[in-house]
Amino acid sequence: MERDLISHLAHGDHPIAAPVSGSGLERLLTRAGLPPRARILDLGCGEGAWLTRALTLYPDATADGVDVSESGLAAAAEEAERRGVADRLRLHRTPAAGHTSAEPYDLVLCVGATHAYGGLAPTLAAVRGHLRPSSGLALVGEGFWERPPTPEQLALLGAEPDEYADLAGTVERMEAAGYAVIHGHTSTLAEWDEYEWSWTGTLSRWALTHPGPDGDAALAAARAHREMWLRGYRGVLGFVTLLLHQTPEPG
Template sequence: MTVSDLPPRLGSLTFHGPLSEDRAGRMIARVAAASPATVLDIGCGWGELLLRVLEAVPGSTGVGLDINAEDLARGRDLAKERGLAERVEFAEESALGTSHGPADAVLCLGSGQALCDPGQPYDPGVVLRELRRLVRPGGRVVLGEGFWVRSPTDGELAAMWPGAHEGDHLGLGPLVDLAVESGFRPAWIESASREEWEEFESGYRYDTELWLATHPDHPLADETRERVDRQRSSWVNGYRDVLGITYLTLVPITGT
């Protein structure tokens, strides 16, 4: 079986998250306004946002950390295509306790788990304290973090990821308050729209759904179909309109 026999992965996504072109452009402009010389991307995937920040700030350099070799290879290819290969490093390594940084700008979009001990419950406080450690004075952090739009019902929790419970996330207010307690001022607070979620969730599965429709008898079809159906159901029957993602542009408080 060759690579070409396998279903494609995430080829229809520009960003690995519910993020529109317009919102990304505004976020990048706010980061670029601080003229960061160094940029660190935690859980970068293929580093689309990282590359765009580097394009917006001539002379800046960046490091993207992730443990997915396929995504990192895609990022390196994108960097070459854009003439950025000499200014960015894509490192296949864990971000837990990373020695990369401090940096002038730190990106962490939907990847807070990369900064937490996998043997412990997920804690956004740990994420925020690590981000505070990794950003230089006067720098910027862009954090994409999940929050409950409203309290999920028992039925919705049962339809989400295995073991989902209400303590998995905070509400938006408590999350922003925690950012302040962790040594930041929230310079900008925004949340993904329903349209951004739908673009992401559908794009996440689009190529694989097309593959399943045309390869129903493939040796990997049953396994792939089960996985994709489970993913889709967790969204439409579980966290749709319940789980949000906020994008916080954070500025470290001087002296903390």
């Protein structure tokens, strides 16, 4: 099965697609305090949960969602119709790095999708290029080490020790890239568990009700992911979503 289809199926019961609760998501979006007729961009929008809730909270805002997943964008369009915000949402099937716009945005999101740019630093640089000068905000979700991983855990994750920093170091990396942190949400272990049990369980249930090669592949993916979570990063890898205000560029 294609990776994006596995992801789409696994997120069926948790479309936020990050270890963040619905209430945590809404607090972050509300804290942004966007101006009238705000323009919003989500780089790696997946199934559009963040965008559709933002458009519900800000009824005169418009938004663009960018992703490469056809199934994810189709789900985003359905959710936008269900919430009555489809007329204010534009969806683009293209790599995040390929998105351009003639107008800047008041809020740019990239939550759990920094891999689209090859890491946190290039993501922050790309986000800055989309922001409205002076007033634009970014909402960026990124992993961090809750505690130093063992060599065995790094091997299971396929990660390097410096791939993430600790929480303080993650904040420092964002501020070194030209942002001030103005609010944040640090995911709790309960949020992580809810997300991971949902991811692995929803995919397993689909697999067991769809016998055949696709079902076998989905079940194998669910079990491999659960192994990596329970024996690898549970309690080791954290997740923080930070609301950022750009700072003036030097000179």
